Amino acid sequence: MRLSETSVKRPVTVLMIVLIVVILGFVSFSRLPLDLMPEMELPYAVVSTSYSGAGPQEIENLVTKPIEQVLSTVQGLENIQSISSEGNSIVFLELDFGVDMDQAALDIREKIDMVKGYFPDGVGAPMVFKANMDMMPMMALSLSSDNLTLSELQKLAEDTVQPRLERTQGVASVSISGGIQDIIEIRTKSEKLAGYGLSLDYLANILRAENVSLPGGTVKKGSQELAVKTTGEFESLAEIKQMLIPLPTGGTIQLQDLADIELKADEQSTISKANGNPAISISLQKRSDSNTVQVSDAVHKELAKIEQELGEVTITPIYDNADYIKKALSSTAENGIVGAILAILILYIFLHNVRSTLIIATSIPISIIATFCLLYFFDITINMMTLGGLMLGLGRLVDDSVVVLENIYRFRQEGYSRFEAAVKGSSEVIVAVMAATLTTVAVFLPIVFVQGLTSTLFKQFALTIAFSLGASLVVSMTVVPMLSSKMLKVDRRQESTEETRKRGFFRTPTFVIKAQDKFDAAYQALLHKYRGLLKSALNHRRRVVVITTVILLVSLLSIGVVGAEFIPAADEGVITISVTLPDGSHVRSTEEIMDKIESNIADIPEIDTVFLDAGSGGMMSLGASQGNVGSFYVNLLPLNERKRGVAEVADEIRDRVVDIPGAKISVLSSQTMMSMGDPISIIIKGDDLDTLKEIGDDFVEIISGIPGT
Structure with a gap:
């Protein structure tokens, strides 16, 4: 093709373009936001309203039903559910995928304004939340002191810590709980x-x-007003x-x-403790357009200054989403680098040519850097999905360049000059390379056009693969032929002496030559056996078809045995314990149960810190406080400092707290958005609450006997 010929004829132009792409790539990479998962606008909204002192029946009649009635006319509404509990009303709205959630949230607020004037005195202003990753605080902290009282800590948190953290770049809001007013x-x-x-x-x-x-x-004073x-x-x-x-x-x-x-x-509505000591809980939410890791670093710098200035106050991180993001992205990036190095080594083993290997090794980073440019211009963040797509594409990045280089090498062996071999070799295979690449892209690209959660979650994954493969295709059509015309040298080993193979800048060490000879001998033996197997397969075609069909059927049947899950569990080193007492329980009763739980798990060696929050449903409580609920955040030691994984520690915690009476206790070993909530939920509908409760108790008794529950 003319593109390859032009690249060979104008190497300086190609180098300038590559240099521009590399510079743009590094600039783009430095500006790409880092996050755990892609930014997802899910079609869900939540309306939370508080009414202190009111029972569930009053909440339902006076607050929940009026809100449900007025919200039933929201455009694009698919489903509406509500929970009325003591002092709180929560209404969940599910809308059609593709609905503009900003406009939907505005519509919801306007409709609520129509009825909130009819609410009884004492009903708090309804709060509307869009369900997305930013609902969950990116960081939670505990503020404690050996010398200050809780009321003094509360004042210190409100007057000093909260304002300074809210001024930190990227922080959207800071909320405080657990203190005494x-x-x-x-x-x-x-x-x-x-x-x-x-x-x-x-x-x-x-x-x-x-x-x-x-x-x-x-008042007018001279020329001033x-x-x-x-x-x-x-x-x-x-x-x-x-x-x-x-x-x-x-x-x-x-x-x-x-x-x-x-x-x-004032009487405490929420009680917070850090490692058994009274504390103030501080949670931070970031702006949706900010970089989680950068915001976390800025917050920690400010916290260090605050702690140094205050002296007698200890600030302990409870949960920092940036820590897991750093670990996950670092691990993925390290695996990608190791994979690239292994790919280059394997290429050298088969090519026996340092120059050829360097050409391929150069094409890999250029393709990756070009991909970062495209990610930036398409407003895609660096997250687990994009890095996963990049690592998956990495195995395919070298294919195009290897095919083109191998064909150019063949033409050089046939006696063509570097220029002629580069032009003819690349032009001969480029159509096939392009067809193979576009076929691979065609497998992933349709995900972009799929509707629903699948598209929301995997769109960036598919685009990253498409971008990386597209970049590798362009590199194989331009950079590889250009470098081959300048660097590629045929190693005619059958005509070479040991002295010839040691000559020149790219001379091969003796031990490498011996290793290559052994590898070639083993490879030729394997190739000989493969030829025999191939001839046998061609002579017994029916038998091959039958065996292949049997293997396919066995593979399909094994799918049900293997099992499936949406997002695999990860060892984040965080365990959450949810505690629910009967409705109407006082926050002090919840605290007593939680103190028993903490004493039962205190001697587990893998546990680093334990933070409890009584009277609150935790980070996702939507600002509502309930005296009968509480949550633990158990941070484990780093993975390299403990012998057991987070799931094993969670199992031991379940065994230790299962016999504590008076509360429903659940233990979860993951905190990512995809793992929150119950894996299986059963909804029982009816008009009689007493009958529903009886049926629900029967279900609990039946399900509790199933292994794994």
């Missing part, structure tokens, strides 16, 4: 209120009106006590004469 409690004296003809609502309205700051207009603000917020406890209350009969009276007023710690 100081409140001012006003206990009115009912007999005095009755004597003065006052009511609680009257006092509450006055307090609300007095504790406010309002704009006061503007200054804004005026009236400050009326309470600044001290004494100010509240001395506040004057107008009386219906005339005159005023101080609030402290009508009520007992004191500053006290």
